[in-house]
Amino acid sequence: MNDARKEVKTTCPYCGVGCGVIATVGEDGAFSVRGDPDHPANFGRLCSKGSALAETIGPEGRLLEPEVMGERTDWDTALSFVADRFSETIAEHGPDSVAFYVSGQLLTEDYYVANKLMKGFIGSANIDTNSRLCMASSVAGHRRAFGSDTVPGTYEDLELADLVVIVGSNMAWCHPVLYQRLAAAKQARPGTRVVLVDPRRTMTADIADLHLPLKPDSDIALFNGLLRFLAAPEGSKSDTAGRPAPVDADYVASHTEGFDEALEAALAYDMARVSRETGLDEAQLAEFYELFAGTEKVVTLYSQGVNQSVVGTDKVNAILNCHLATGRIGKAGSGPFSLTGQPNAMGGREVGGLANMLAAHMAIENPQHRQIVQEFWGSPTVATTPGKKAVDLFTAIEAGDIKAVWVMATNPVDSMPDADGVARALAACPLVVVSDVVAENDTLPFAHVRLPAAAWAEKDGTVTNSERRISRQRKVLSLPGKARHDWWIVCEVARRMGFADAFAYAGPHEIFAEHAAISSYRNDGSRAFDIGAHAAVDRSAYDGLAPFQWPQPVGKLEKTTRFFARGGFFHPDGRARLVPVTSRSGPEACRDFPFTLNTGRVRDHWHTMTRTGLSPRLSSHLGEPFAELHPADALDLGVADADLVEIASPYGSVIVRALVTGRQQQGSVFVPMHWTGQFAARARVDTLVPPRTDPHSGQPASKNIAVHVSRFAAQAYGFAVLSRKPAAIDADYWALARCKGGYRLEFASAHPFDDREALLRRWCGGTGEIAAYRDAATDGFRAAVFEGGRLLGALFTAREPVAVSRAWAASQLIADHGNGARRALVVAGRSGSRKPDPGALVCSCFGVGANDILGAIAGGCHSIEAIGQQVKAGTNCGSCRSEIKVLLDRSLPVAAE
Structure with missing residues (x-):
């Protein structure tokens, strides 16, 4: 089909909410997106990032041809080079001398074949993912408690709960569509209470009835104290007025193990200790504990503030302990809920993308699971021990133990801890292969081989969101240049390594069918992840696949949306484990690093x-x-x-x-x-x-x-707007951002700037007419370069941060400057009109600034809805509503109540 007049239902490539998107290519080739009103994750809502997806589509900055050792080449040469070098390294140093580092940006089909190649055919578990940086502690906590990596609940629970506890998550910014669902539910049911547990008062705090700004990494003390309170309420009124007892003794006895041991650990956390360790006063703690104890329908949402910690797994289990002890799990409006960070972190977990897992949620340490996987794949081997996890993987590369690494769809030189150490590791590695969409990032300079991959709008496969919902990501645009799908690239390398029969897929539908088949192979209900009902999917059924939640075993297409309300855990005895945990201090502040x-x-x-x-x-x-x-x-x-x-x-x-x-x-x-x-x-x-x-x-x-x-004692500051990206910026500090018509540049230096007119000319390409103004007394300098009626660039420098409206200056790149008066205004750095400066941007969707909103408030708009009617802010994706509320509260604290 020609790209013109095409409308495709697909999935957003950002966070783990997994929003449905309708992408449209018009007759003129214009690309647009809107939320899919039929998708059960978002019902048509999109956040600011999803709403702007059309602005991120295009050939600019794309990697479009394979490159080997800095030279462009064809696919056959590049793939053969990778296969030969990996094979030679394995033959000389063994399978553990190579590694893959993959990404939650991959689709499930991409992930599946990469994991299959490494663990089943190369025979090493040295494949890990950047999801290790965001969700691994949740996985470990689930497996310890439930016997499987299973999220018990669904998004609907946010709308059914009477109490939502948000722990270590700035939902308003990181999962904004879920935040808006919660905000709408709270507005519809004003009795719904929200508690935020976070050291920062983030924008999410503006929906909270109670904010607990605890000390970093003190969550274990908080939830151990809660478990103690649930078992011995210390004067609580939770058992009166017909409310249920906090601890569900029947559930604990019938479906769990370890309650006594977990409680024994928690009994050491009286109010005084919890207050001391968390920094919260006892009244705040009592209010939270009473709320949790006295509310039957409780959802606890947690994310990176819990997971990204040296005690992250114990934090997860401290939360799970409280839900297991009360039996508040797997019920409508009740349960613990892990919010995943990436669009397909869950899909990566399903296929065994983590170094310590096998396909279909099977365990690498389980001999029976290893046998099942090897038997199903018909592979010559299977990894028998966990591979190197992300941090250890790059340490092993720097040490020379791993001699070839393939990085797919991620940028570890920026995203890994000790990022400079990662750069050193890649610089020392004999073979670095990078598959990516972009031609420039901070990892690519270390690549010996660069492989151009498909981007979001060109990809075809599936992703799984935080509520276990599998959705199709469908191709909207044709592949540009020589870019190829990640699954195809992996399979072609596998074929050249001698594994052609096991990787002979006609398309992603066949990979998905195999993924579904292995999930049900020798399962019989012993494993949570089972989508065997889709094992016979053909291309047509795959193309039309509607979003669904797992499990969907063979012959059972009815929806099982929640787990564990009646037990059925995946430990051998069918019982959950309450895990005793104790708090440990983080890095001690000291005089040098306070x-x-x-x-x-x-x-x-x-x-x-x-x-x-x-x-x-x-x-x-x-x-x-x-x-x-x-x-x-x-x-x-x-x-x-x-x-x-x-x-x-x-x-x-x-x-x-x-x-x-x-x-x-x-x-x-x-x-x-x-x-x-x-x-x-x-x-x-x-x-x-x-x-x-x-x-x-x-x-x-x-x-x-x-x-x-x-x-930082800067001696000179500067701001510039430029119609093209500057090739080099010689400054101690600079930050570059896109704007309409070009770029905005902030910069500063510990020393006075040299010839600023020459600098501007260099950034503008050395052409055009220049107009400049110097203030010798203040060392202020303002200049602009014009070509006909077009502004090529403007530069403003001073000894202090430059006082010029950034939004106005950037807008001049798309304005007409055909007369001298307008040019003079650019050099002056002011509009010359009575139109007020809109101020710092608040609403990205409609370009509404803080001053616009304050003006609406001054004009009588005393609610978020009224402000939206006046200036449109907050009426599209809703991501900025919490910031509007801040401005409203500051201006009209009484009216905003």
Whole structure:
């Protein structure tokens, strides 16, 4: 079919919510997206990132041809090179001398064949995934408690619960569509209560009835204290007024083991100890404990704040213990719920993409499972021991133990802890193969072989979201250049390594059918993951596959949407395990590193920005890397809002913009994870993160890092808007962001700038007419370069941060400058009109700034809905509604109640 007039139902490639998307290619080739109203994950909603997907589609920056040793080549040469080098390495050094590092951005079919090749035919388990960085502790906690990696509940439970406890998750920014579902449910049922457990007062706190700003990594103490309270309420009124007893003795006796041992560990956590370890006062604790004890329908949502810790698995089990003890699991509106980070982290877990798992959720340490997998695959071997988990994998590469690595759809030089150490490891590795969509990222310079992969709109396969729902991702656009599907690339390498028969798939539908078949092979209900009902799927049925939740065993297509309400756990005795856990302290603050660093996401960007960085809209909300500091800490450091700060750990340092806010806890600092060497000079925050991991899951600790913070004493500041990307930026600090018509650039230096006119000309290509203004007294400089009526670039520098409206300056790149008066205004850095500056962007969908919203409030709009009617902010994806509420609360605290 021609790409014109095409409308395709597919799935969003961002977070684990798994939203349905309708992608349309118009008659003129224009690409657009909207939410799929029929998809049960989002019912038509999309967040700001999903709404802007059309702005990230196109050939710009794509890797379009295979390359070997820096030279472009054909596919046969590149694939044969990879196969031969891997085979030679294995023959000389053994199967454990090679490794794959894969990604939750892969589709399930891609993941499946990569895992099959490594574990069943190469014979090593050295395949791990960047999902290790976000969900491994949840997997380990599930397996310890349930005997399987099974999320018990569904998204619907958020709308049925009477109490939702959100632990270590900024849902408003990281899972915004689920957040909006919860907000809508709370509005429809005002009695629904929400508790947020998070050191930061994030935007999610604005929906919370109670915010518990606990100390980093003190979750175990909090939930151990809760378990103790549930067993011995210490004056609680939970058992009165007809409310149920907190501990469900019948459920515990019939379906669990280990309650007494878990309670014995928890009994050491009286209110005084919990208060001391968490930093919360006893009244806050009592309010939370009473709420949990007295509410039957409780959902506990948890995410990276729980998982990304050296005690992440124990945190997960501390939460699960409370739900198992009360029997609040697998019931409508009740249960623990892990929010996955990536679009297909769950699919990767299903196929055994983690180094310590086998296909179909089978366990590598289980001899029977190994036999099942090898028998089903008909493979010459199967890995018998766990492979290297992500951090250990790169350590082994640097040590020379792994001599060939294939990186697929991820950017470890930015996203791994001790990121500079990862760069050193790849630099020392004899063979680095990278499959990716982009031609430039911080990992690709280390690649001996670069393989162009299909991007989101070109891919065809399946993904699984956080509620176990499998959805189709369908091809919308043709493959550009010589780009190929990841599954095809892996299978072609496997064929050249001598395994052609086992990897002779006609398309992703055959891979999915095999994936479904192995899930039911010799299962008989002994394993949770079973989609055997789809083992006979053909191309037509696959193309029309509707979203469904597993399990769907052979002959049983009825929907089983929840697990464990009546037991049925997957330990051999069918019982769950309550796991005794005790708190352990994190890294001790010291004189050299007195602050605690927490890393995470922002609203409008995703991972290392290879996709969202292409969108001017998404880059407008937060255009620079930043560090949130508490006002008291900023005062002590001599740091003002918008100053630059240097943050250092024993592993590296970054320079970012200071954002002084009372939402941050004193003694802590937050820096987002997204900025890379492609977008900023020194903002790769994972260079600060030590390679410390949870002993059970192997997941790194990215939320509790001891760091030093100091003001960066810049002597000169600059801001520029440019119609093209600058080739080189010579500054101690710089941050580059897309805008309509070009780029915005912030920069600063510890020394005065040299010839600024020459600098601007170099950035603009050396052509055009220049108009400039210098202020000798202040060393201020403003200049602009024009070509006809078009602005090629404008530069503003000063000794202090430049005072010019960023939004207005960026808009001049698409304005007409055919007369001298307009050119003079650009150099002056002001509009010359009475139209007010819209202020910092709040609503990405409609380009509404903070000043626009404040103006609507001043004009009588005293609700989020009224503001939306006036200026449209918050009326599309809803991701900005929490920020609108902040502005409303500050302006009209009474009216906002």
